[in-house]
Amino acid sequence: MTSHRxxxxxxxxxxxxxxxxxxxxxxxxxxxxxLKRYLLEAVDPGFAASVRAEDVLVAGKNxxxxxxxxxxxxVILASGIRIVLASSFARSFYRNAINNGLxxxxxxxxxxxxxxxxxxxIDASGTTIVNERTGWRAAQPPLSGIAGDILAAxxxxxxxxxxxxxxxA
Amino acid sequence: xxxxxISEKILSAKSERVAHAGDVVVCDVDLVLGTDASAPMAIxxxxxxxxxxxxxxxxxxxxxxxxxxxxSPATRGFHEQVRAFAGKHGVRVYDVGEGISHQIAVERxxxxxxxxxxxxxxxxxxxxxVNAFATGVGxxxxxxxxxxxxxxxxxxxxxxxxxxxxRPPGVAAKDVAxxxxxxxxxxxxxxxxxxxxxxxxxxxxxxxxxxxxxxxVEAGAKAAVxxxxxxxxxxxxxxxxxxxxxxxxxxxAHYARELVxxxxxxxxxxxxxxxxxxxxxxxxVPETPIHMVFIGTCTGxxxxxxxxxxxxxxxxxxxxxxxxxLVVTPASKDVxxxxxxxxxxxxxxxxxxxxxxxxxxxxxxxSGVIPGDGMNVLSTANRNFRARMGNATASIYLASPAxxxxxxxxxxxxxxxxxx
Numbered sequence: 174m175t176s177h178r179x180x181x182x183x184x185x186x187x188x189x190x191x192x193x194x195x196x197x198x199x200x201x202x203x204x205x206x207x208l209k210r211y212l213l214e215a216v217d218p219g220f221a222a223s224v225r226a227e228d229v230l231v232a233g234k235n236x237x238x239x240x241x242x243x244x245x246x247x248v249i250l251a252s253g254i255r256i257v258l259a260s261s262f263a264r265s266f267y268r269n270a271i272n273n274g275l276x277x278x279x280x281x282x283x284x285x286x287x288x289x290x291x292x293x294x295i296d297a298s299g300t301t302i303v304n305e306r307t308g309w310r311a312a313q314p315p316l317s318g319i320a321g322d323i324l325a326a327x328x329x330x331x332x333x334x335x336x337x338x339x340x341x342a
Numbered sequence: 343x344x345x346x347x348i349s350e351k352i353l354s355a356k357s358e359r360v361a362h363a364g365d366v367v368v369c370d371v372d373l374v375l376g377t378d379a380s381a382p383m384a385i386x387x388x389x390x391x392x393x394x395x396x397x398x399x400x401x402x403x404x405x406x407x408x409x410x411x412x413x414s415p416a417t418r419g420f421h422e423q424v425r426a427f428a429g430k431h432g433v434r435v436y437d438v439g440e441g442i443s444h445q446i447a448v449e450r451x452x453x454x455x456x457x458x459x460x461x462x463x464x465x466x467x468x469x470x471x472v473n474a475f476a477t478g479v480g481x482x483x484x485x486x487x488x489x490x491x492x493x494x495x496x497x498x499x500x501x502x503x504x505x506x507x508x509r510p511p512g513v514a515a516k517d518v519a520x521x522x523x524x525x526x527x528x529x530x531x532x533x534x535x536x537x538x539x540x541x542x543x544x545x546x547x548x549x550x551x552x553x554x555x556x557x558x559v560e561a562g563a564k565a566a567v568x569x570x571x572x573x574x575x576x577x578x579x580x581x582x583x584x585x586x587x588x589x590x591x592x593x594x595a596h597y598a599r600e601l602v603x604x605x606x607x608x609x610x611x612x613x614x615x616x617x618x619x620x621x622x623x624x625x626x627v628p629e630t631p632i633h634m635v636f637i638g639t640c641t642g643x644x645x646x647x648x649x650x651x652x653x654x655x656x657x658x659x660x661x662x663x664x665x666x667x668l669v670v671t672p673a674s675k676d677v678x679x680x681x682x683x684x685x686x687x688x689x690x691x692x693x694x695x696x697x698x699x700x701x702x703x704x705x706x707x708x709s710g711v712i713p714g715d716g717m718n719v720l721s722t723a724n725r726n727f728r729a730r731m732g733n734a735t736a737s738i739y740l741a742s743p744a745x746x747x748x749x750x751x752x753x754x755x756x757x758x759x760x761x762x
Binding site: 268339 | 463
């Protein structure tokens with residue numbers, strides 16, 4: 174079992190990938206360790222500077238909509254964030270997150286406010302998310318099938334290095 | 343075997359099993375599209391995966407479209423990286439100025455009926471217009487598709503979009519598409535495919551179909567598939583390409599829901615900042631000055647779009663309003679060539695338009711004209727997110743080519759039907 178404790182960073186609905194990292198920033202570099210300075214700048218120019226490792230992004234519906242650009246996932250990871258909670262995800266962001274080992278958790282996020290202490294515990298029976306301020310909790314079954322296998326492997330690179338190809342669950 | 347939608351048919355054929363919505367399948371990919379914005383990362387993933395060779399380089403192509411021309415030393419470097427990888431692995435590169443990846447795939451007949459097309463560009467869904475299941479992915483999935491020739495997909499449920507009635511004069515495909523995504527909402531088609539049908543789909547040309555498929559992703563759609571009919575046959579006949587085997591929906595196929603669009607009820611529209619689903623009737627838009635007009639992109643940069651715009655410009659006297667910059671960026675070299683041949687480009691140039699290299703252009707701030715501080719832009723593109731065009735203080739409005747042309751004449755958002 175692994176457990177993660179972090180501070181909620183509250184975002185709204187329909188946060189598109191251009192807001193996570195502007196396409197125009199990719200003109201200078203694809204290095205996520207540089208691009209992370211501009212994380213979510215369209216939402217809040219001060220956001221990147223305020224991020225602490227282990228923060229948990231908490232969004233409303235349709236997180237990661239728009240462009241399928243993968244830097245949107247790698248820049249979040251480079252900032253030290255390992256988990257994104259959202260009431261729903263855009264499919265291309267969801268795939269990119271799993272492929273890079275960023276954990277996307279779909280759950281009702283309405284109860285979570287900026288700064289709330291969030292605990293995420295993962296074991297064989299699934300994932301439990303707790304808001305320590307309010308006592309709210311949610312449980313998710315483990316991610317099944319190929320997506321679960323890719324996440325368990327640590328991402329698509331280690332999965333394909335090991336498996337050589339995609340295997341039907 | 344129970345009845346299937348077009349998407350279920352295609353994903354069944356590509357996974358060699360009977361698949362229905364909700365099933366996870368591993369599919370053979372027919373066409374893999376990369377761009378200069380996504381391929382550099384895909385190459386890095388491919389190498390980290392231990393990739394020695396591309397599974398089938400004849401099914402892969404790269405288009406240098408986002409940085410066309412390169413807009414910085416780094417983007418020039420991305421091009422060198424893509425060209426070097428492509429040279430080593432025998433992958434075809436469509437170089438700077440040749441056009442947008444999914445536009446090239448359609449106009450060169452690479453995307454064909456019944457195919458599974460995967461592109462590392464969210465607007466790959468555009469290829470759904472040719473009865474292909476076409477979807478956008480990130481760079482790591484692009485690398486996996488190049489390495490293995492396959493991709494895993496969850497078979498989506500399908501929303502049936504039923505087009506009924508006749509479009510009133512002055513209502514463009516863009517207006518129909520904006521009405522559709524505004525009705526669905528920004529996540530209304532998330533994890534779903536769209537399938538277009540209705541008694542009046544024959545009123546939608548290939549170019550119109552490309553616009554509707556293109557904008558479907560702004561409602562989250564995974565794919566946006568048109569049926570095969572005589573309009574599609576005519577497209578392939580014109581190209582001299584054998585279309586292959588189309589996929590048809592079965593009678594009795596299950597649809598998650600139906601969205602009926604009454605075309606007769608539609609009017610010219612505008613998507614207000616900062617969301618493409620923030621759609622209003624153009625007559626209800628308050629007085630809005632426009633400083634830059636952009637006619638281009640994979641939504642509104644095809645031949646028919648420029649003809650539509652030119653007709654309005656000529657009808658209105660052909661003089662651009664003071665202070666308005668009209669930027670024209672054809673979606674591809676083929677589009678540019680046709681517009682040069684028929685005189686459209688010369689006419690636009692004489693009116694004072696800035697004609698730029700084919701590609702994505704100013705759409706996402708990666709190359710081309712960046713709007714100035716506080717400027718209002720009216721654009722034929724698909725996204726108007728804040729900072730999308732490279733300036734967070736600019737406001738982007740989306741509309742049809744005709745509405746963009748009308749604004750170029752008046753310097754403010756204007757109903758194109760009022761231009762006389």
